[in-house]
Amino acid sequence: MNADSDKRDREYSYLSTIIREFKLTKNQVQSAGSDGLVEMREVENPHNSEMVATIVKRKDVEAHLTQIKSYPTLAPNERTDRKRYAGRRRLRDKLEFHCPRCERDIRALRGSEMFEVCWERQASTEEAQRVLMVAHYRHEHTDYEKRLRERADLRYERYREFRDGGYDFDEAWERIDEEDIEEEDEGEEFDIKARSNEEALSLLHQDFPTVFAHQRSKYERQESNT
């Protein structure tokens, strides 16, 4: 490093450093930059050559600090984003419920499809909450996960048999899928999700009788008929 670059290091600082040191926001510095109050430059990011970093002339910041602080802290799109995040947080709060079986407050998970549907106002919060409750009970308070694992193991066993019988990878899995569809057509109770949902609903009826009216499941009906 030569004397010139040492000098430049002192003359300019990274945008993030300026923000921290002078207690400014990104929007304030950038607004000052586009109004020509402070000199800003894009340089190669020292940690990632594919990205650029912004450096800011320190002297300009010191000279115009009061003016820079008078710029809005957030850009209009950042304000919209903040509002949106706050709205999503409120919806997540609304959908939260206390599960008496885990004794925990359960929130809609990130990536929950029902949450997005409700956010887009395609479902009421009551409806979305019921769906989230069923999903939580299915995953945590029925044998759903265990059944899924068992089914995956069974399918794998059959896959091995097909492979040993000379089928290749794609053929073997296609045959297994076909067999599963046939089973379904014959009305065999292999729909793990539907069955687990019914169990979840039955538990929910015990825990939240006013929210979940009891419906006798088709499995219960079958059992009592035999």
Ligand SMILES: [Zn+2]
């Ligand atoms: Zn629970």
